[in-house]
Amino acid sequence: MMLSLEEVKDFVHSHDPNNYLVIAGGVLAASALTFGLYKKITGKRTKKVIPKDVVIVHGCGRGPYCPSLSPFCLKVETYLRMNRIPYQSDKDLEMSSKGKIPWIEYNGKVVNDSSFILQYFNKKLSIDVDRVLTDKERAISRAFQKMIEENLLWCVALSRWVYGYTDSRWTGFGWFIPKVIGRTVAKNAWAAGIGRHTQSEVEHIFDDDMKALSDFLGSKDFMMGSEPTEIDCTAFGMLAQIVWHSPKQPCETWIKEKYPNLKEYCLRMKDLFWEDWDECITHGGTREATR
Known part of the structure; x- marks a missing residue:
């Protein structure tokens, strides 16, 4: 089952451009042509086993010459690496409840938006890489x-x-x-x-x-x-x-x-x-x- 051209256009226009659409929208739209993603965006999500204390980063897949076409996904992954927080990058494109990427799952907690994700871990894990700054x-x-x-x-x-x-x-x-x-x-x-x-x-x-x-x-x-x-x-x-x-x-x-x-x-x-x-x-x- 395939989405029609008008359905693809409506889907692309209905989401926030300041994340996946602007930088990684091609991944989204290409995947939206498959029925598999259509089931995801209509709420029929496949339940996955998430390891304890491991962050699952939902993004737009890998990029051609750097790890993501989205600067926001790359921002989150770099932060997790900088602070040695174990994580896995989810290969399946899946939007958050806000229709945005990246978003993360961590021990049952869901956090949307790259800046909120960083703020969450700063508080949750008592991280302050800016502590040296005035x-x-x-x-x-x-x-x-x-x-x-x-x-x-x-x-x-x-x-x-x-x-x-x-x-x-x-x-x-x-x-x-x-x-x-x-x-x-x-x-x-x-x-x-x-x-x-x-x-x-x-x-x-x-x-x-x-x-x-x-x-x-x-x-x-x-x-x-x-x-x-x-x-x-x-x-x-x-x-x-x-x-x-x-x-x-x-x-x-x-x-x-x-x-x-x-x-x-x-x-x-x-x-x-x-x-x-x-x-x-x-x-x-x-x-x-x-x-």
């Missing part, structure tokens, strides 16, 4: 988080799905799914406001955000100093999309030529927390241009 530094960290997740996000999404720099079939989704996602991203970016700007204006904003991150990082190993903190999960999640998942786009050139410290930062985070990187991607190896 109040001022925490405020700066918060401001950069919001710039990345509320502004830079749209620039990445528009560049990936709308502006047509590269054939989106490199993601493995064929030709139809990127078209559906592109229309939906354009519509939601317009509603958010940033999509009302011209392409050149959006790219100017994109460049300014990357410059701000590069200038602030400077020669530091991590965003807030010599040790990684929570903002690094957010920054790495988004910047990794530019380093590994932005073929032939201007931002790929910027991060290599104008802001090489951001590229080196991503490689540093990758080496520190993702020793099994090549085992967590679908295309069998890191893109040559990234090293």
Whole structure:
């Protein structure tokens, strides 16, 4: 049994664009064409055995050249690795009750949204990787988080799905799914406001955000100093999309030529927390241009 074209479009348009739709929507829409996912989204969930004290991360599957096409899923997984919290990445695409990914299950507790997930474990397990930061530094960290997740996000999404720099079939989704996602991203970016700007204006904003991150990082190993903190999960999640998942786009050139410290930062985070990187991607190896 297959969903009709109109049912797929209605499903894609009915969910929050600020998570899987913008960055990993192709995975969702491709899977939505199967009856298996249709049963999941209509509530007929297959009961799974969840190990005690192990976090189950529900996302959108693995990405071609970095572990996820979603910066938010990569953010959560990096946080769990940073804090040595045992977890499993669920390979099946399954939306939360809010229609969002990522979401987690932990000892019977369900938590939605990447930021709420981090806050939950900070409290539950008495974690504070920001303990070395002053109040001022925490405020700066918060401001950069919001710039990345509320502004830079749209620039990445528009560049990936709308502006047509590269054939989106490199993601493995064929030709139809990127078209559906592109229309939906354009519509939601317009509603958010940033999509009302011209392409050149959006790219100017994109460049300014990357410059701000590069200038602030400077020669530091991590965003807030010599040790990684929570903002690094957010920054790495988004910047990794530019380093590994932005073929032939201007931002790929910027991060290599104008802001090489951001590229080196991503490689540093990758080496520190993702020793099994090549085992967590679908295309069998890191893109040559990234090293």
